[in-house]
Amino acid sequence: MRQTYTGIRAVLLATATDRAAAGFLLTAAAQEPLAPFLGHAQAACLDLLRNLLPEPEEAPATSTTAKPIPLREYLTELFKFGTTILEWSPSEVWQASPAEIEAILHARLERLEAMETASNTDHQPKHQMSQDQRQANIEAGLDPDFDRRGLRALKARHGA
Incomplete structure (x- = not known):
């Protein structure tokens, strides 16, 4: 992210839980030099990214077959999964963290696999x-x- 007031403003407004307080903070910061505000804003942005990215379950493999995707594409896919597979409203998806969406998706897939396995074993001739x-x-x-x-x-x- 470029170190500009506009970039920091966009991140703060997009992630604020209290938009009025965020607006007040940005109005006050707009009249001040950016340098003293920048360190705190960058720390908040990095903390946001740390909370958005999923924690690895195990050490990363030395070789992977998955191609890397940009964070924007990853979040877009999670939003699609949340609204289609999980059948959540868009506001519910926006309020959930990526880790929560992934955990619920994994649980749903495990459940579907268990149901599929059970239905396949029921139809085996005895x-x-x-x-x-x-x-x-x-x-x-x-x-x-x-x-x-x-x-x-x-x-x-x-x-x-």
């Missing part, structure tokens, strides 16, 4: 038909892929 039984069913004109044991178990469960 009994495999022997080749002899399959051949006997074909010779008898029956569907060799029909699960007769499953039908008998279902009838027994429902008393039919």
Whole structure:
């Protein structure tokens, strides 16, 4: 960021939780030399960036296949995920930190993976038909892929 009043003003207004107080501060600082104000403003901007960037979960790998993206693109993607996948309103996404959005996205993906795994294991056939039984069913004109044991178990469960 260039060390200008305009750049610092933009950051302060974009991140202020109390816009009136930020406006008052900027009005007062506009009449003063920039040098004494600059150190405090830069520290606040760096603190903002430190809080925006996610903390690494583990040491970075020596070689990565992911291509680096600019911070602006990263935040834009998080905003899209927040409004589409998480179905939050734009104001809710703006109020959440990137770390919060990432944590919830990871939790949602883990949940979807668990549901997918559970649904795939439910559809696995429990009994495999022997080749002899399959051949006997074909010779008898029956569907060799029909699960007769499953039908008998279902009838027994429902008393039919």
